[in-house]
Structures are given as structure tokens and as C-alpha cells.
Amino acid sequence: MQRILVVEDDFDIQELLQNFLQEAGYEVAVANDGVEALSLFAGQRYDLIVLDIMLPKIDGYGVCELIRKQSDVPIIMLTALSGEEDQIKGLDLQVDDYITKPFSMPVLLRKIAAVLRRSNRGTDEKYQIITYGNLLLNCDNYTATVDGVTYELTQKEFEILRELLTHQGRILTRQNLLDKLWRYDFYGDERVVDTHIKNLRKKLGIDFIQTIRGVGYKVDKEN
Numbered sequence: 532m533q534r535i536l537v538v539e540d541d542f543d544i545q546e547l548l549q550n551f552l553q554e555a556g557y558e559v560a561v562a563n564d565g566v567e568a569l570s571l572f573a574g575q576r577y578d579l580i581v582l583d584i585m586l587p588k589i590d591g592y593g594v595c596e597l598i599r600k601q602s603d604v605p606i607i608m609l610t611a612l613s614g615e616e617d618q619i620k621g622l623d624l625q626v627d628d629y630i631t632k633p634f635s636m637p638v639l640l641r642k643i644a645a646v647l648r649r650s651n652r653g654t655d656e657k658y659q660i661i662t663y664g665n666l667l668l669n670c671d672n673y674t675a676t677v678d679g680v681t682y683e684l685t686q687k688e689f690e691i692l693r694e695l696l697t698h699q700g701r702i703l704t705r706q707n708l709l710d711k712l713w714r715y716d717f718y719g720d721e722r723v724v725d726t727h728i729k730n731l732r733k734k735l736g737i738d739f740i741q742t743i744r745g746v747g748y749k750v751d752k753e754n
Contacts, residue, residue, distance in 0.1 A: 533578040533647060534558045538568040538594065539609070540586055544632075548581060548609075551636050552643075554712075555686070556670060556693075565589025569597060577604055579647060582626075584610040584617070595624045605646045609634065637686070644672040661696050663753055664739065668692060677735050687712065688734070691727050695740060695750045704747035724748075 535557045539545040545561050552559045560575065562568035564587040572580070580598070584591035595606055605627045610617070613631040621629045627646045630639060648671055661668040667676040673689045675682050684692070690712045694703060705724045728740060728748060741749050 532556065532558045534560065534576065535643070536560050536562065536568065536571060536575075536577045536580045538562045538565070538580065538586065538591070539583045540564060541583075547636070551640065554690070555640055557643075563587070565591070565594045568594050572598060572602075572604075578650075579605045579607065579643060581607050581609050581643075584608060584612050584621070592620060592624060595621070595626060599625055603650075605650045607639075607642065607646060609639070640686075641672065647671060661693065663696050663699075663750070666735070666737065668696060675735055677737065682734055684731075684734075685727075687727050688731050691724070692731055695748060699750055700752040702743050702747050702749045707747065 533556075535552055537545060537548045537552070537559060539548065539561070540563050545563070549559045549561055560571055560577070562571050566588045568580075568582070568586075569589070582591045582594060586594070589597075591608060591610065595608070598604065598606070603625075606625075607628045607630060608621045608626045609630050609632065610621075611632045612618075618629050627649075628642055630642065661670065665678050668674075668689075669676070670693065673684050673686065675684055675689075675692065691708060694708060694711060705722075708724050724747075728742075731737070732740060739750050741751070743749060
């Protein structure tokens, strides 16, 4: 699993990033200041760093400069500083992307996937591509390719399909999927899962997702 280090002193943004990145399948560590970030980086291998600039103790520029002296790990600066000079300074320190706040979480997820692809990190293929018949599910960029045609999936469409493909032969109840993918007590209608399954079938033109009436869904084990 690909590891991301989030360096952010605003707890609300830190928690938002951690939750969304974990939901997207990444392993996440968080640091509240520049010193803690450098300490964590020294003790663990990371595939990417999401780095704020305005940090206590050592700012993001300083953290980036020290890391770049020893590593080419991908770095995405995520900051409220939107001035041209700030962006140029970050890019001169060889960051891989510079994103200003407020930001779109879906866009950030796709930028992270793109940076990881370019860096050719996280080479454990079972986390990147899942194949089933004529389907290729790309776990880096939330796309599915069927007979050579690529389709963009929503986050929940992707996660439901990934769960079914990684649990071939097993019936997954609606509650299984809600507990695993929504990650909180779900008080809405369980049929929200049915809606995502219906959308997947229609979007991809696939028929291998079986409905187990009154229970849930499954895909057969591939021979």
C-alpha cells in the first residue's frame, strides 16, 4: 500500500485529508509541524508528501529544502499562499505540484494519483491494477477499462467494484459495503448501494456483478 505523509497544522484540514486519503486506499501519517515531519520522514519510507507551507517550527519551504537534499520523493504543496512568488519559490525547490486552498478533494486525489504514476512509485502491482475478464481496474486513478475503452468512476463506484473484485466468490451484503466504504454509522437507505451498482452496470456495460436477492452482491471467482 502506498504511504502518504500529510504535513498540516490545521487540525480540521489534517483530519479531512487523512480521512479522504485513507478512504482512497492510501496509508496515511500526519505531522503537525516541520520538525515532526522531518522526524517521521527519517524513520519511514513514504511514496508522497502533502506539505503545507505555513507551519510551526520549520516552514514548508525549509522542510522541502531539507528533504530534497536526500530524496526525490514526490511533494505536493497544499497552501493558502497563492501569490506568484510563493508558487515560484515552491517550484524552484522542485515540488511536483502546487495547489492553493481552498481545494477540491476529488481534484487533489487525481493529482496525487498522477504524481505517483509519474514517479513510478508503489510498484506492488496488486494495488495498482486489478483484472477480471475484459476489465482492468486502475487503482491509481479511479478508472476502469473495458475492451480498451476507459471510463471515469466516482469514488464510491470505484470502491464498490474494487471490494467485489478483491473478494471474488464471496457475497458482500449491503451492510458489509456500507460499513467498509462509508466508514460511519449509516442512517440512510441501504439502497444507495443498489444505485451505485446500477450505475456501474450501465456505465461499464458489465454483467458479472450478480444480485443475490435479499442479501447483496457477488462476482464469481475467475477461472
